[in-house]
Amino acid sequence: MSGLAGRRPQASPRADRRPRSPASALFWRLFLINGLVFTFGLTILALSPATVSSPVLLTELPILAVGLAVMLTANAVLLRTSLAPLGALTALMERVDLLRSSDRIAHSGNGDLGTLIATFNAMLDRLEAERSASTAHALAAQEAERQRIARELHDEIGQSLTVVLLGLKRAVDRAPQDLREELHTVAETVRASLDEVRQVARRLRPGVLEDLGLISAMNALASDFSAVSGVPVTRLLDPRLPQVSGDTELVIYRIAQECLTNVARHARASQVELSLRAGTGAVVLHIIDDGRGGPIHEGAGVRGMRERAMLIGADLTIDSAPSTGTDVRLTIPLTPTAPIANGRK
Structure with a gap:
């Protein structure tokens, strides 16, 4: 019993097995496709009545050419079907814009390439979430700064211009006749500047x-x-x-x-x-x-x-x-x- 108690439980080989990387999975996919095509061609050649002489006769060349064409065509069709999602993935990489969300590739679980596409879509989701969060913080800080500037324009610059305008009005009332027109022009300029300051403050902080x-x-x-x-x-x-x-x-x-x-x-x-x-x-x-x-x-x-x-x-x-x-x-x-x-x- 003590010997059994001192033993460490051994992990099963399946538990220690790591998931294959996308590159390894793609390699084995291509290897199996080509192996399937070559096995199919060899089986047909073994079961068919066709024979090949040594050296090859001219009458046998068309048979070999047809067999090679069939094998290449089958290989091309299988590879094109298997790797088709890569074209859509490349197109998405070229046009992706985090400001235009919901641009994703629909995948139907096409083996390892489906996993690759799902991983890429999940990466876009994370990037958009991070971009949205950082943008929210930046815009919140921008709105706070706008409100601060608007308050300063209204409370400080606006009040200062109002004091200047009242002082000019009193100066116009006590000034000689030849200076009143000039002081009145200055007062109107200050009044226009005060109106502009108030408009800028309203644009910065929409109080309404x-x-x-x-x-x-x-x-x-x-x-x-x-x-x-x-x-x-x-x-x-x-x-x-x-x-x-x-x-x-x-x-x-x-x-x-x-x-x-x-x-x-x-x-x-x-x-x-x-x-x-x-x-x-x-x-x-x-x-x-x-x-x-x-x-x-x-x-x-x-x-x-x-x-x-x-x-x-x-x-x-x-x-x-x-x-x-x-x-x-x-x-x-x-x-x-x-x-x-x-x-x-």
């Missing part, structure tokens, strides 16, 4: 979004855009949207803001349509302009829009053709039980 809700914020955004650019905006805003989270509302607002900024800077449009409506199981933001259109250059603005859309699992499409304007559509999927909001939380 927090206070009055998404629909009011979109109306204010469209009004500010028209006032600055002179381009009229047709608004199609559904006041009974399904309720979404605060993060989703902020993403919708920021993407609409970026779209209108791009229209003002690049589109040379005469009309813009801003639509925010409920679709089938989704909320859809749709912005169309009649500007010059053209190829889309995905700079920092467009990449930022795609990153924000990725954070909430939304689908962002941008279509633009020369002389037909630009069409931007953001589709945000919703849960079936989302309650109805009246435009204000």
Whole structure:
């Protein structure tokens, strides 16, 4: 009994066996395919009445050529079928973009290549999750910095300009007649600067979004855009949207803001349509302009829009053709039980 107690249990050979690597598995797959083809050809040659002389006669050459062609054809068909998933995998590697999720290869368990494809899809899932997490942290830090700058502009620079404006008003009242006109011009310049500071602060921190809700914020955004650019905006805003989270509302607002900024800077449009409506199981933001259109250059603005859309699992499409304007559509999927909001939380 003591001898038995002192023995260590031996692991079974199957437990010690390590899984084969993809390279080893692919080697054995090709080896078995070629072995199968050669075995089949040798069996046919052994069972057939055909014989080969030494040296080979001219009448026997066609038989050998046909046998070789059959073996090569069978080998090519089997190899092509077995390695077909590698072509799809290569194409996905060339076009993969972490900002355009759900681009995967469907695999049907094709042996070891199916395992390779499943591993590649799992790697893309991990990369997208890491990219989404890092983007969320970066955008959260960006929003916090925007709010800090907006507060400083409003509380410090805005108040300082207000004090200067009041001082100039008192100076105008006490100044000689020949200086009043000049001081009045300076006061108007300071007033315009104060208005610009307030507009910048509103763009950095959409207080109306927090206070009055998404629909009011979109109306204010469209009004500010028209006032600055002179381009009229047709608004199609559904006041009974399904309720979404605060993060989703902020993403919708920021993407609409970026779209209108791009229209003002690049589109040379005469009309813009801003639509925010409920679709089938989704909320859809749709912005169309009649500007010059053209190829889309995905700079920092467009990449930022795609990153924000990725954070909430939304689908962002941008279509633009020369002389037909630009069409931007953001589709945000919703849960079936989302309650109805009246435009204000």
